[in-house]
Amino acid sequence: MEHRNEKTKKLKRPLILASVMLGMFLAAIEATIVATAMPSIVADLGGFSLYSWVFSAYLLTNAATVLIFGKLADIFGRKPIFITGVTLFLIGSSLSGFSSSMIMLIIARFIQGFGAGALMPIATTIVGDIYNRQERAKIQGYLSSVWGISAVTGPLLGGFFVDILSWRYVFWMNIPLGLLSMLGIIFFLHEDIEKQKRSIDYAGSFWIVLAVSSFMFILVEGGISIAWNSMLMYGLICVSAFGFFLFFYQERQAADPMMPFTIWKYRIITTANVTSLTTGMIMIGVSSYLPAFVQGVMGQSATVAGFTLTTMSIGWPIASTIAGKLLLIIGYRNTSLIGGTSLIIGGVFFFLLTPELGPFWAGMGSFFIGIGMGLTNTSFIVGIQSAVGWKMRGIATAANMFMRSLGSALGAALLGGLLNGQIKAYIEQKGLSGKISVDTANNLLDPNRNASLSAGIRKVLQEGLTTGLHLVYTGLLILAILSLLIIFFMPKKAEEE
Incomplete structure (x- = not known):
């Protein structure tokens, strides 16, 4: 593909990079701005028990389509996809x-997730195409700066829209940014597409959507609206298991599989992808539920809640920039191990988090999680793109994005299920199951409704939310420890070549 590399030198690479970064910004800002607005959204629309589905719906379609978009980009080109x-x-x-309504929002987030499935992997692949191996580590620092920019603007805009205007502008602000990104790619990115007949693995995409969505439904609603020993639950378990089985069968039979198992023969890809699954769960656990703790338990404003997430997104690009240089000196494995250690430090901060420790403590935990994510993800992407050739780069990058997105989707469902289950159990323990429910926790997130609650009910809800979120943060610490253990299996630098 040397002729391709020569042509990229003639492209207006800075303008393409800027357009790609703007597209990535749309997906990156979702982590802070939507999470910041979620307490206000739930207070307005109701349905606290559906809280995690606002994230899960977006992440589900994101995870399910990221591989198919990666395959389509190899066939039709990066630009149209x-x-x-x-x-x-x-x-x-x-x-x-x-x-x-909350149901309408969840459906809209499904659609939004379809688009997000193309944004991050295709943007990363475009950068991999127009920059050579030596430049790629440096450029990862620029790409990671997107998270820093979104970290500053996300909570500011999220808090502003929630406190001054309306949470609806959190979504509408994406429109002008998306149009600018599209115009930049349309005018500046030029591709020579080699016409070739290749099959598209639609069946694989269908089976993974069926398997993951039914599994997420089990995690979120199990023991809440669906009894564990009910026929419906047994049916969902069978559908999920059947879906996963047919997905693996389909991928082994397909001419051009959505998830080619051949890429898993590289040990760096295997360890990076499995670790991305667990770190994706950690990331969504922090970004989804930290605002609920800061607002619902600590009683802080949406703006303050947003800034506790800001520290994660500031730590991420700083660590990514350092990782771009560090991995060339000490290797992918050692850089990733440092990142895994930082994830555990952040997990300990959250495990010890109490309302009395305040937003600063929460922000510190968020910062260390960001450092860990920056070090590990940069090492993974550069390592994966260096381990495979041009023809494999798109699908290898998309596969890693898929595993992280799948981890985020499963994490939102699993941690959401733990939270709802713990709140329900606490309410029953206090003998108030007939008077209040999990959805009554909506009132904690609205200052006006919060003030109208009786002192006794408010205390029970806050304590239930506190114990539920502590269980979530215990899960985060366990996932951080598991991530570090997996990284130990990553090959050393000599084995990566």
Whole structure:
């Protein structure tokens, strides 16, 4: 592919990079701005028990489509697939802003997730195409700066929209940014597509959506609205197991599988992908539920809750920039081990978090999680793209994104299920199951409704939310420890070549 590399030198790479970064910004800002607004959204629309589905819906379609978009980009080119992704993302954003119920919002987030499935992997692949191996580590630092920019603007805009205007602008603000990103790619990215007949693994995509969605439904609703020993639960378990079995069978039979198992023969790819599954669960656990703790338990504003997430997104790009240089000196494995250690430190901060420790303690835990994510993810992406050739780069990058997205989707469902189950159990323990429910926790997130609660009810809800979130943060610490253990299996630098 040397002729391709020569042509990339003639491209307006800075303008393409800027357009790609703007597209990535749309997905990156979701981590802070939507999470910051979620307590206000739930207070307005109701349905606290559906809280995690606002994240899970987005992450489910994101995870399910990231591989298919990666395959389509190899066939039709990066440009049309990236533009399609941005378009779908903006349609979902518009509908999210117009939502009048939690169900409508969740459906809109499904659509938004379809678009997001193309944004991150295709953007990363475009950068991998137009920059050579020596430049790639440095450019990862620039890409990671997107998270820093979103960290500063996300909570500021999220807090501003929630406190001054309306949470709906959290979604509508994506429209002008998405249009700018599309225009940049349309005018500056030029591709020579080699016409070739290749099959598209639609069946693989269908089976993984079926398997993951039913599994997420089990995690979120099990023991809450669906009894564990009910026929419906047994049916969901069978559907999920059947879906996973057919997915693996389909991938072994398909001419061009959505998830080619051949890439897993590289040990660096295997360890990076499995670790990305667990770190994806950690990331969503922090970004989804930290605002609920800061607002619902600590009684702080949406802006303060947003800034406790800001520290994660500031630590991420700082660590990524350092990782770009560090991995060239001490290797992917040692850089990743430092990142895994930082994840555990952050997990300990959250495990020890109490309302009395305040937002600063929460922000410190968030910062160390960000450092860990920056060090590990940069090492993983550069290592994966260096381990495979041009023809494999797109699908190898997409596979890693898929595992992280799948981890985030499963994490939102699993941790959401733990939270709802613990709150329900605490309410029953206090003998108030007939008077209040999990959805009554909506009132903690609205200052006006919070003030109207009796002191006794408010105390029970806050204590239930506190114990539920402590269980979530215990889960985060366990996932951090597991991530570090997996990284130990990563090959040393000599074995990566």
